[in-house]
Amino acid sequence: MTEDETKLQWPRLAVAVRAAREARGLRQTDLAELAGVSEGSVQNLEDITRRPSRMPQSLAKIEPHLGWAAGSGRAILEGREPTPLPAEKTLRGKLPLRVVAELESDDPLIDSQVIQLPGTGGARMTVVVHGRSDATPEEIQEALLAWRRAERNLHRLPDDDSNGGEPHAANGA
Known part of the structure; x- marks a missing residue:
């Protein structure tokens, strides 16, 4: 995929980031705090009108908090689907099942x-x-x-x- 074709996929990434965040019941401020990035960084990643010239560093920081494996943002930009985190890296691998059930x-x-x-x-x-x-x-x-x-x-x-x-x-x- 050419760089121009990848840039056309930024709205798709923005929609996917927002959908994954909302599916986890997180506000933009929550995701920013979890990932150690600014709220503006999350807002920028969810902005369907933006076309960054390079891969934002904040994307790699938020991927695990969206339930995505590393590199999933790039996969979306390349027209593929995000890869889910392995079970041991998710809440199911870290918390008792009754707590996970409540959170989900x-x-x-x-x-x-x-x-x-x-x-x-x-x-x-x-x-x-x-x-x-x-x-x-x-x-x-x-x-x-x-x-x-x-x-x-x-x-x-x-x-x-x-x-x-x-x-x-x-x-x-």
């Missing part, structure tokens, strides 16, 4: 949060909050408010080693 459920995603655990040398907790698939908008709003209350408490986890059991912000502040 079709229930609406209410919110997610990564919370730094105090006094652990960088350990963190990931929380994913789902509503019921048959919940009314009012019930979803109620669940969101309940999550916000719980989230505030999680950010004030006690550090029984360095702070005499006194709560402090989970981000170390």
